[in-house]
Amino acid sequence: MRRPLGVLLLLGVLITLFSGVFGISAAHAAECTPEGETSCVQGSLRTSAGDPASGVSLTLSGPVEDQTTSTDEEGKWAFTVTEMGTYTVTVDESTLPEGQFLKGVSSRDFEVDPGRVYSGLFPMTDDPEGESAEEPSDAAGEDEPGATPAPVEDGASADGGAAVNETPGSFSWPRFWQQFVSGIRLGLLVALASVGLSLIFGTTGLSNFAHGEMVSLGGLLAATFMTLTGNLLLAIVIAVAVMALFGWAQDKVLWKPLRKRRLSLMQLMIVSIGLSIAMQYLFQFFFGAGVVRIDTSTPSTVTFFGVSLTVQSVWIMAISLVAIILVGLALTYTRFGRATRAIADNPALALASGIDVDRVINVVWVVGAGLAGLSGVFLGLVFNGLTFFTGGQMLLLFFAAVTLGGLGTAFGAVVGSMLVGMMVELTNIWLPGDLKYATALLLLILVLLVRPQGIFGRKERIG
């Protein structure tokens, strides 16, 4: 039992990674699942007789490079969009089935926000003049798994099929469940990072503002190793291992000497802010300011009870859950876990009772950084790529989760993370996408108003 159990714990995380098999197969031409930052622009083409029109070529142009697709045998088409902006979908009229013409315009514009589904209708007619009275009845998107039925507003097809945008405020149960599952997924990913943040806070008192950068670094490293090895699983394992090493080194080189210098907690916090600035710009320096993709293959999706997820997401959720449970078990049942909790409770007393405080804290850093790295990799996979600022953006969600659960309690951090994940994804049903993260932060402020110690925190911590 003298071996650092935390390291074993991290190994456990890695082993669960090995056990996961990422089944990634070439996807169906017309499948797109909106998740995270990814949005879908999709629809289906029917001939005037109502048969699916296959093989029609469509082009998407916008802020990033043009994409071209053609409709499958069911007449469906879909584009996956990861950058916000205005996109134009154009139907190549020369590829329409013989004797068919577009009733309205051949191109439509979409204002794309992250994580939404946009449906475009291109009704056809057999009248070359394009003025048929017959109206196609398909509201595109209805028959897409995972795509929420987009309500056809004000007789959209009457004027030749307007672009139907899934506006906030359109509530439907399928959409609710889809968002609910996304919320669980986001919650798990936030939990991975915030457990580490919470453990570090609990044992050292440091509010680590550079934790977001550890998340980004994990994802960026995974992307690097992915290009080097070509094997996603291997890339993830290496990235997490390097992150754990980084956590170890960070504590040895930076934080331990600072603890020895008896810097106050506020000073430590500002040091972490400085570190976060430096790391962010180093990432920009090495990886550029654009989106870095970890996995560029097209994901396959599965549908449970009408909720559609990529196979990758299912694995990600499973692995995150296992990792979190392992950490929880280790904290509860191992000597090392007990030592960690003892230090969180009272460092002086822990030291007096013979616990090697520095060693425990060091392992906490290793585990915390490893978990943060894992979270970053998964965020990069779920969001279809990450930037130097992905972690920085999520940082306040981590803080919200940790504070919500009660500063310094790992279990509280998990519960807080799930709440934050749910809050972010569910309020997205009603609120515009740009306020996504604001609700979680608002929740944080409200909790501090009502119960400043958080859900599981103890009163004496709030001072």
Place this chain on the structure above:
Amino acid sequence: MDFWTDLLISILQTLISPTTAAFVIAAIGLNIHFGFTGLMNMGQAGFMLMGAYGFGVSVSYLGLGFWPALLVAILAAVVFAVILGIPTLKLRGDYLAIVTIAAAEILRMIFKMSLLSDVTGGPLGIHSKEYRGPFTELSFLPDGSTTILGITYQNNGGNDWWVRLVAWALVLVFILLTWLLVRSPWGRVLKGIREDEDAVRSLGKNTFSYKMQALILGGIMGAFGGIVMTLPSSMQPDMMGRPLTFNIWMIILLGGAATIFGPLLGTLLFFIVRIALTTVAGEFVPREVLSAAQTEQLAWVLVGVALMLLVIFRPQGILGNKKELSFNV
């Protein structure tokens, strides 16, 4: 030699620019929070955003005049301070830090919302020509342009002498105000709270009320900083995000918290060192080794590292007195 004169001129331009003045003003405000009262306000950018948009939207959307718009900006900052202060001023310092940073982010997201594009301009923000009018009308400078020390700007309109004049006048006013306030009995109570809140409370002072007053006062200064910063060209929500707050912290810690001239000195050094670094690197390091963007990024890495070193080795900054410094949690 051309290079050095150019560098000198660009440093001079930076020194008198309204942005620099805006940083000084916001830093003076943060100094009231952190330096004198010991409040860890990590959302100074939020106050600046309230000021800038309070003023900008009042003029561009509501069509108010200069003074009413200024009043709106100040009120916006006061409201923000009260909303932040009520839940957090009774809690430990790091709670205030987390709540202020979260609140400032929420504000930034709300003002960036595309739903509010008609009012706030969404992510694109508002161009200064839509809210500058009433401010330019107050100018007593004659039309035309003036050259001082080889630097030429228009007198009125856009990035002009009038903004510079007002901005630096405000800096003077706020420095003077801080000097008067911290010598006053009120200022002594603030310092007392910073040193030992319980002791001050035992003397019968309502520390919550004093902390709230300090938060409001510093927040109003932040609002002025925001207005000054956005008057020359435009305002976007992303200008006033977390990096801005961190820079102001850097400035405070560099110049010296709890000093009268710390914010001014810190700002000047912060800007001079950065511009000198990037210009010199741009001149002497070949483009193939470092592009302009990369030089800029490395300069920021240095800012981060400098912040760390500063807090570790000289937390009192250049002018500060270690005894006056409190990172109390």
